[in-house]
Amino acid sequence: MQATTESKQKLREICRIAARVFYEKGYDGASMQDIAKAVGLTKAGLYHHVGSKDRLLFEIMNYGMDILDETVLQKVKDIADPREKLRRTIVGHIDLIVRARDQEITVILHENRSLKGALRKKLNLRKRQYIDYLEDLISQVQTQPGTPQLAPRVAAFALLGMVNWLYQWFDPEGPIKQSEMTEAYVDFFFRGLLATP
């Protein structure tokens, strides 16, 4: 199906609302009826737009990856210095998790295992591209002399763990400010990556 701008906008609107329903009830707990009601469509109308519940979950996660692309990766793509590019990527990723805690991004993080088969493979490919991008940046940053031995893949997953886990605990209204946490996280990561103890 060739997505026109209008149908893409409609799909994104459905994704945003459905993400909230999945967030509240869990993927297995939410019915297509619940989602149709929240979106303001009949169940048949919802199926017309998204095909199946599986497909809807995929579309939400795919939209989440689009948001990462559009709001983070596109903005840093012309930065030449790998360290600055990595720093800006981390700051952007943190901001995404903190701002979008209860929407598409959380569904990606939380309903990972709910997606099956070919759709799961397709999404995992997009995720793997992001991990490869991080690994590549990390290994470029590691070229300075005296850098500790640390497999870029392990460093990339340590980073993803630190940052993605924020959705489980960080409260933007809590005692630690987002700017403070972000700076502490970035400094901590670069010390872990580069410093000699």
Place this chain on the structure above:
Amino acid sequence: MQATTESKQKLREICRIAARVFYEKGYDGASMQDIAKAVGLTKAGLYHHVGSKDRLLFEIMNYGMDILDETVLQKVKDIADPREKLRRTIVGHIDLIVRARDQEITVILHENRSLKGALRKKLNLRKRQYIDYLEDLISQVQTQPGTPQLAPRVAAFALLGMVNWLYQWFDPEGPIKQSEMTEAYVDFFFRGLLATP
């Protein structure tokens, strides 16, 4: 209810099996009938043992925290050097996540939001005790001169993120060995905590 050793053993057996069912179907997707069948009890028999589905989720998570206590914290409690105590705690926590990826611990990590009200408060209190314990150890380790400014709470959550996220990606049968990943994680964390860049 005064738990005898025998009823405690029975409860733990139910928790282990129910954790697997919740892992496979999600908390919202799994019915008490599914769990009763997996355990080999009637639905009435299951309710007799666990009271309610909510209570069962709490018991699984509580059991998960018991495992952390028994297999990690009890074993390091007499270590005097805070850095060694922290190191051994991290190694133990990693091992727990890697070994128990599809059981009680994963349910704690993944079904966090499914627990409500008083039971959630009770479990959060146990989790907070562990976070307080980590924070306290971290601040003891930070007393050496030249240590970077890093709020112990932020360091504790960065650590929990790195380690707990392992359940999402680390495959003990994959190319990175558990011992290799553990050493890299511990070194990375201590550099992030202590090293000067």
